[in-house]
Amino acid sequence: MTTTDHVRGYRTVPGGTHPPLDDPGYRSTGLRAPSQPPIVLPHRLTEVTGPLLPGPIGPNDHDLTRQHDGEAVGQRIVVSGRVLDEDGRPVPDTLVEIWQANAAGRYRHARDNWPAPLDPNFSGGGRVLTDAEGNYAFTTIKPGAYPWGNHHNAWRPAHIHLSLFGRAFTQRLVTQMYFPDDPLFSQDPIFNSVPEGARHRLVSRFDLDATQPEWALSFRFDVVLRGREQTPFEEAHE
Numbered sequence: 001m002t003t004t005d006h007v008r009g010y011r012t013v014p015g016g017t018h019p020p021l022d023d024p025g026y027r028s029t030g031l032r033a034p035s036q037p038p039i040v041l042p043h044r045l046t047e048v049t050g051p052l053l054p055g056p057i058g059p060n061d062h063d064l065t066r067q068h069d070g071e072a073v074g075q076r077i078v079v080s081g082r083v084l085d086e087d088g089r090p091v092p093d094t095l096v097e098i099w100q101a102n103a104a105g106r107y108r109h110a111r112d113n114w115p116a117p118l119d120p121n122f123s124g125g126g127r128v129l130t131d132a133e134g135n136y137a138f139t140t141i142k143p144g145a146y147p148w149g150n151h152h153n154a155w156r157p158a159h160i161h162l163s164l165f166g167r168a169f170t171q172r173l174v175t176q177m178y179f180p181d182d183p184l185f186s187q188d189p190i191f192n193s194v195p196e197g198a199r200h201r202l203v204s205r206f207d208l209d210a211t212q213p214e215w216a217l218s219f220r221f222d223v224v225l226r227g228r229e230q231t232p233f234e235e236a237h238e
Contacts, residue, residue: 016195018232025189027150062128064098064140070121074103074141076216079160079177079204082134086227090134095165096223097127098138105144105158114147139216145184157184157191164223174234177221178203194232201231 019026022033065072079098083091101107101124104116108123122141130136145155159176166172178191180203185191194202201224210218223231 017198017230019190019193019195019234023189023193025151026193027189029193057127057129061126062138064122064124064126064138066139067123067126068121072102072122072141073119074122074144076139076212077142078137078139078210078212078216078218079221080135080137080207080210080218081220081222083130083136083164083223083225084134085225086230090130090132091225092130092132092134094130094134095127096130096136097125097163097165098140098160099125099163100140100160101143101146103141103144105146105156116144116146142179142217150189154187155184157182157188162221162223164225173225175223175231176202176234177219179219180204180206198232201229 020029022029024030060066065076083094083096085091099107101112102119102122104119106112106114106116106118108118126138126140128136128138140160143158143160145158148154148156157178159178162175162177164173176190178185191199191202204219204221207218207220210220212218225231
């Protein structure tokens with residue numbers, strides 16, 4: 001079989017999981033959502049076999065509190081979980097990346113200029129590979145809420161962005177992890193753009209057993225790639 005003969009179709013995703021590409025409450029989606037029907041291209045051998053570009057994983061890539069000479073400011077937390085397929089089987093050797101605001105709710109980014117302090121000892125980015133059982137873990141700082149201008153007095157709930165790379169260059173999924181009982185859930189159009197029945201899948205749970213005594217609290221967030229309990233993702237699933 002030649003490369004051009006090897007064609008795979010897209011997997012159908014059940015409804016009621018992912019947010020729409022154009023949501024009226026989330027104003028910027030109106031500027032970037034497609035206005036024409038998608039053109040579905042078949043996945044051929046080139047798209048489903050690579051290349052992968054994770055690069056070497058550094059010794060402190062998983063610990064965002066130890067990437068600089070000084071101590072990061074804020075409440076230390078451990079974020080851990082498993083990456084699973086639709087049958088509950090672990091997905092090993094998957095690159096998991098995170099990025100987030102600091103404890104004051106500010107990103108280290110040129111376009112983030114609201115008057116919250118930057119932490120010189122916290123960059124807000126990390127990555128790790130899942131182990132043979134699909135486990136991943138990061139040590140980081142609990143992020144703060146921040147204003148974002150979507151509507152009057154708009155604030156984003158505290159959250160951490162996660163990106164997962166699969167076994168091919170085109171296999172990337174992006175989602176957000178939230179924290180339990182955040183009072184900003186009710187007025188956040190990004191969180192509420194997710195169908196109501198799937199929103200709980202974006203909320204981590206406090207994990208007392210995994211806390212590090214006198215060092216860090218712990219939150220668990222499992223990522224399910226497909227199936228009825230699939231984690232909501234920010235990418236199109238047409």
